[in-house]
Amino acid sequence: MSREASPVDFEKVCEASNTIKGFVHRTPVFTCQAIDRLAKRKVYFKAECFQKTGAFxxxxxxxxxxxxxxxxxxxxxxxxxxxxxxxxxxxxxxxxxxxxxxxxxxxxxxxxxxxxxxxxxxxxxxxxxxxxxxxxxxxxxxxxxxxxxIHSSENYDVIAGQGTIALEFFEEVPDLDAILVATSGGGMLAGIALTAKAIQPSCKVFAVEPVGKELQKSLEAKECLWTDPPKYLDTVADSIRLQAVGNLVFPIICENAETKVFTITDDQMIEGMKLIFERMKIVVEPSAGAGVYAAINYLENIVPPLHKVGVILCGGNVDPNTIPWTT
Structure with missing residues (x-):
């Protein structure tokens, strides 16, 4: 049967950092002047595509x-x-x-x-x-x-482990104004959001989702509005196709992440993915492309203005025989 630890908090994230040390990579943070010009702000990419197993x-x-x-x-x-x-x-x-x-x-x-x-x-x-x-x-x-x-998001120990992404990110870029997180079950979003809130309360954490997820409606209502059981969405991003976030992570997200959610089409994800391939020479999944597209196109009207934005390049497990823009 499934066993859960006590509810996750910042202390648990710090403990997780020590637990996994030596078994996961401290992933690099990259910048790209061409993308900064397109986004009209500094964009920092946390390259979890270089993580063990190719993903966060x-x-x-x-x-x-x-x-x-x-x-x-x-x-x-x-x-x-x-x-x-x-x-x-x-x-x-x-x-x-x-x-x-x-x-x-x-x-x-x-x-x-x-x-x-x-x-x-x-x-x-x-x-x-x-x-x-x-x-x-x-x-x-x-x-x-x-x-x-061991559930992918409905497990406090998993959430704490994903929060270590933000621990490292703020050590590299301590004055981030926002972080964009591609979201499926919500474990990474919850972990990063609660960690960011503890380290830099002014930093906004935004979910980035595929069409059909409609997370913002649930966040506004502070109630999970998805069908039960949740369905799979028809999206090129196989790693974020689950419609609903989990019941365990939802309260954490409500408390720590922004209500505003950026919804990205498949074509837009592919555009962001292709841009990272071309300009940064990094292999990423479509889900990572979603955050890239949002950083360039969806932040102009956020108040106060966002000058330094982090994007999680969440994974790089792409089948070279099925690159989206070649099939």
């Missing part, structure tokens, strides 16, 4: 898995469900911790992600491409094996 997910996964091993030394292992990046992170973390790992993944997930999961030694179990199928198959595996479920 390794942070939260390592914190959650290592703490599970500490709390339960005789653990039979870990099971999770994911569209790919969290699965790779958990598989990597389980390998580091010496734990057995099973991963439930939609059968239409990119092959590059499936292959990487297996390379980390995890068992891959395919399910139908729906959130309900992921949940049901994962729960069945947990019931049959006794393995602990």
């Amino acid at each position: 997910k390794a942070r939260g996964a390592c914190n959650a898995v290592f703490l599970e091993k500490k709390r339960n030394p005789n653990s039979p292992g870990i099971v999770t469900h994911s569209s790919g990046n969290h699965a790779q992170g958990v598989a990597y973390a389980a390998k580091c911790a010496g734990l057995s790992c099973s991963v439930v993944i939609p059968h239409d997930a990119p092959k590059i992600k499936c292959d990487a999961i297996r390379e980390y030694g995890a068992e891959v179990i395919f399910c139908e491409p729906s959130y309900t199928s992921r949940i049901d198959v994962c729960a069945k595996v947990a019931a049959e094996t006794g393995k602990t479920i």
Whole structure:
């Protein structure tokens, strides 16, 4: 069954930084004069595409898995469900911790992600491409094996691990006015927002979403307005296609992130992604392109003006055979 730690706070994020040290990269922060000119402000890119497993997910996964091993030394292992990046992170973390790992993944997930999961030694179990199928198959595996479920966002230890992104970012750029965060289940948004609020209360943290998520409506109502179960959105960004953020993260997001949400179309994501390829020579996923596009096009009317903006390049697990603008 799934086990949660105590609610996450800034202290837990600092503890997570120590827990995962040595197992994840301190990722670099890049700038690009060409993008600064387009955005009419300084833009700083936290390159989580260079993280272990190719995405930020390794942070939260390592914190959650290592703490599970500490709390339960005789653990039979870990099971999770994911569209790919969290699965790779958990598989990597389980390998580091010496734990057995099973991963439930939609059968239409990119092959590059499936292959990487297996390379980390995890068992891959395919399910139908729906959130309900992921949940049901994962729960069945947990019931049959006794393995602990590590959810991609509905886990306080995962949220704390993702918050370490902001810890590092503010050490590099202490006077950020805003951070843009591509959002799926909401674990990274929650972790970064609560950490930013603790370090730099004036820093605004904005969610960036695909069309159809409509997070802003729920934030304005302070109530989760999505369908139950949440659906998958039809978007090129497979890592942010879940319609709803989780019930666990929602209060954290309401308290610490901005109500204003930037909604990005697939074509706009691809434009941002392509710009990073061309100008910065960095391979990123469409979800990272969403933050890039928002930084250039959607910040002009924010008050007070934003002079220094951070963008999380959240992942780089792109299948070279299916680059969006070549298919």
